Amino acid sequence: xxxxxxxxxxxxFVSSRRAQRISLTVKADGKIxxxxxxxxxxxxxxxxxLNKKMWIKRQLNRLAGVDAVANEYAExxxxxxxxxxxAAIAARLQELADExxxxxxxxxFRNQKTRWGSCSAKNNLSLNIKLALLPAxxxxxxxxxxxxxxRIKNHGPLFWQELENIYPNAxxxxxxxxxxxxLLQIPLS
Ligand SMILES: [Zn+2]
Numbered sequence: 001x002x003x004x005x006x007x008x009x010x011x012x013f014v015s016s017r018r019a020q021r022i023s024l025t026v027k028a029d030g031k032i033x034x035x036x037x038x039x040x041x042x043x044x045x046x047x048x049x050l051n052k053k054m055w056i057k058r059q060l061n062r063l064a065g066v067d068a069v070a071n072e073y074a075e076x077x078x079x080x081x082x083x084x085x086x087a088a089i090a091a092r093l094q095e096l097a098d099e100x101x102x103x104x105x106x107x108x109f110r111n112q113k114t115r116w117g118s119c120s121a122k123n124n125l126s127l128n129i130k131l132a133l134l135p136a137x138x139x140x141x142x143x144x145x146x147x148x149x150x151r152i153k154n155h156g157p158l159f160w161q162e163l164e165n166i167y168p169n170a171x172x173x174x175x176x177x178x179x180x181x182x183l184l185q186i187p188l189s
Contacts, residue, residue, distance in 0.1 A: 001042075005049060008032065008056050013045055022048045026059040066182030073183050076133050080188065082109075085132035093125070093143050100166055102147040113184055116142045116177070119149035130183055138180070141173040 001013045011032045019035040022045050026032050036045045049056070086109040093107060105123045117127045125146050131139050144166055152159040163170045 003046070005046075005053075008049075008053060008060065011049055013042065024049065024052055024056070026056060026063070028063065030060055030063050032056060065179060066185065069180055069182040070186050073133055073186065077130075077186055077188060080129070080132060082129055082188070085109075085129050089127055089129075089131050089139070089143070092139070093127070093147075096140060096143050097147055100144065100147065102150055104147065104150050111188055115184070117146040119146045119153070121153070123150045125150075128184065129188070133183065134177075134180065138173060138177050141167055141170060142177065145170075 001015075002010050003013060005011050009032075011034060013034045013036055016035040016037060019037040021037060022040055023035045024032065025035075032049075034045055034049060036042070089109070090107055093104075097103060103123075104119075104125050107125045107127060109127055109129045111129050112126075115128065116131060117125060119125050127143075127146070131142060134142070141163075145163060148159060148162050148166075152162060160170070167173060
């Protein structure tokens, strides 16, 4: 049975013989399904959904963000030349290192699904090839973030101080990068 719930839209309540308790899933396509055990009432199931409204809205927003990013970057991803991208990022990394007085050991490129970059204990940098798709200021912030890790391995106050010395708006840029997290999930063709 499909019910419309204010602020979250259609919710599919499915009576389930197997379900032990009321449970809710938000699918990747944004569809919301609630499994209702035989002994639970519709009123209970609806109350359950209302209690989880904030969480559901967060999931829907997250999915919408991933979709928007996927649409925005779909063409660019198709056209991405991996060798060219790696060369361009490596060149920009060296420029930034020279400009701000950092040194690193080696740099390798990957297509990680969860991170833009990382810095090892030996100051080897691993960078995501999709950095080449980002707006220049966001790409630079991530490169400098990893360069700061050559001196400070954690994300403590000293790390932020050093990053903000270079980019006073680092936290705002960082939030913008978080919104593009969905881009990491999209496979390279
Ligand atoms: Zn970091």
